[in-house]
Amino acid sequence: MKMIAGCSQLKPVVLVLILNLCFYASYQLNELQVCELCSGAVLNGTAVGHFCSSSAGRIDGRCCLRHDNTGDPEHIIGLDLSNCSLTHVEDLHGASKALMIDLSLNPIVNISDTAFQGFTELNYLFLPQHIVCPGGNTSWEKVDIKQGIRLCEGQKDMCNQTGQLSINCPENSLCAPYGPSFFECSCAVNFHGYKCLREGEFPSLLVFGPLGAFTVVVSFLLWATQRRKVKSQ
Ligand SMILES: *[C@@H]1O[C@H](CO)[C@@H](O)[C@H](O)[C@H]1NC(C)=O
Ligand SMILES: *[C@@H]1O[C@H](CO)[C@@H](O)[C@H](O)[C@H]1NC(C)=O
Ligand SMILES: *[C@@H]1O[C@H](CO)[C@@H](O)[C@H](O)[C@H]1NC(C)=O
Ligand SMILES: *[C@@H]1O[C@H](CO)[C@@H](O)[C@H](O)[C@H]1NC(C)=O
Numbered sequence: 001m002k003m004i005a006g007c008s009q010l011k012p013v014v015l016v017l018i019l020n021l022c023f024y025a026s027y028q029l030n031e032l033q034v035c036e037l038c039s040g041a042v043l044n045g046t047a048v049g050h051f052c053s054s055s056a057g058r059i060d061g062r063c064c065l066r067h068d069n070t071g072d073p074e075h076i077i078g079l080d081l082s083n084c085s086l087t088h089v090e091d092l093h094g095a096s097k098a099l100m101i102d103l104s105l106n107p108i109v110n111i112s113d114t115a116f117q118g119f120t121e122l123n124y125l126f127l128p129q130h131i132v133c134p135g136g137n138t139s140w141e142k143v144d145i146k147q148g149i150r151l152c153e154g155q156k157d158m159c160n161q162t163g164q165l166s167i168n169c170p171e172n173s174l175c176a177p178y179g180p181s182f183f184e185c186s187c188a189v190n191f192h193g194y195k196c197l198r199e200g201e202f203p204s205l206l207v208f209g210p211l212g213a214f215t216v217v218v219s220f221l222l223w224a225t226q227r228r229k230v231k232s233q
């Protein structure tokens with residue numbers, strides 16, 4: 001009985017690994033899907049076009065891609081979805097490292113507050129005039145309206161002291177910007193637990209990425225189903 005249980009416990013581990021691999025493969029694919037949201041490619045005369053040629057990027061569909069260091073994978077630094085009949089902006093997270101995003105000349109109805117959560121590099125966002133900058137004017141250094149286009153420029157740092165102990169975050173934690181109007185708190189070295197109140201070594205990452213969270217959920221589900229199976233035997 002014990003042997004059988006030990007054997008069946010091997011399988012979930014393998015399954016979790018395979019699921020994680022699939023999850024990451026689809027994640028990589030998704031990143032570039034945002035470049036195909038509209039037909040055509042970034043045009044030379046546009047803001048993203050200028051930005052791309054001046055930053056030595058490579059145009060792929062509606063994206064400008066670049067790698068920061070040779071050897072690093074390319075990522076999206078500019079995204080031009082202007083003039084392509086978008087009414088809703090859903091998932092742009094493939095472009096979460098972009099410095100410039102152009103959504104102007106679209107009949108966009110509204111954009112959710114969290115659409116740009118995690119877009120820490122975003123410094124130029126072009127929107128249709130009637131759409132307010134994410135987080136409001138106070139989340140940006142400068143807001144300008146010209147020819148029906150709203151430009152949100154210079155994302156403000158919600159911590160205002162990146163990497164230092166901040167009043168926004170609980171004691172013993174570090175504040176870091178996390179997109180317009182957002183910030184993120186993570187426990188300082190040697191602190192962990194709820195509100196970072198416990199002191200001592202913590203062996204793993206404090207902020208679980210999608211991989212970690214996914215593994216935890218799947219492992220739990222497998223554990224729960226396996227347990228039920230063992231019980232019913
Ligand atoms: C954009 O400009 C570059 C150089 O300025 C040129 O080589 C390229 O052909 C242009 N692309 C288009 C689509 O006009
Ligand atoms: C927007 O796209 C339409 C058709 O695709 C084109 O005729 C028009 O000139 C474009 N407008 C701008 C401002 O680029
Ligand atoms: C957009 O507005 C509609 C109606 O005003 C609302 O039902 C919907 O939830 C809004 N969508 C977002 C993403 O905010
Ligand atoms: C935000 O800035 C724009 C452009 O400067 C201005 O037209 C608008 O009234 C401002 N909105 C608020 C709520 O202050």
Ligand SMILES: *[C@@H]1O[C@H](CO)[C@@H](O)[C@H](O)[C@H]1NC(C)=O
Nearest residue numbers: 155156157158159160161162
């Ligand atoms: C922090 O905020 C103060 C007051 O708002 C401002 O003068 C200062 O430039 C800000 N510092 C940074 C690094 O943003």
